[in-house]
């Protein structure tokens with residue numbers, strides 16, 4: 192069974208608690224929180240204060256996706272704010288091993304994300320430490336972009352790599368996921384599907400979540 196992780200990037204920021212409560216009631220598994228700094232990606236979103244403000248409103252697993260340079264500087268802030276998992280970009284960390292170790296030492300789960308062009312080799316020596324790998328299926332920065340199908344073989348290879356090494360690392364995909372694309376990423380081995388616009392911009396977000404789940408399980 193796949194997990195569905197609605198991305199609040201496409202939610203109504205003026206009514207964030209309400210949007211979060213709605214997807215929680217509808218059975219969302221993770222809440223995907225997109226943090227952007229205007230440097231690593233060309234957009235600015237939210238920081239630890241918003242994560243902290245949402246924490247008392249939800250029991251969901253907070254999946255925090257850091258699209259920022261020097262994430263090391265902010266790890267403690269996000270942990271204290273209530274993150275359950277922090278995912279950093281391999282491209283943004285000169286000392287990726289240290290960064291992942293720091294997340295684990297703070298007692299939460301750790302993930303590493305790869306941009307569409309970044310090969311799996313970047314994970315080679317950190318994979319056993321990880322709880323999750325986030326494969327970007329768009330170039331990060333904005334919601335509502337088109338799914339990049341060239342990334343599907345990377346998901347398959349990662350899935351094989353995890354199995355061959357006997358690891359239990361979740362594969363998450365992010366970007367352009369909807370009921371049309373969910374099937375192929377799930378078949379390739381993705382177990383956690385992030386969706387922003389497909390859920391929050393739908394007339395019926397609960398139904399949209401259900402449609403993605405059903406498409407993934409076909």
Ligand code: DX5
Pocket residue numbers: 198199200201223225256329330331332333334335336365366367368385386387388389
């Ligand atoms: C993109 C973000 C995504 C974004 C996905 O940079 O990391 O999480 O919210 O949005 P959709 O599902 O609309 O592509």
Ligand code: ZN
Pocket residue numbers: 198223224225256365385
């Ligand atoms: Zn994301």
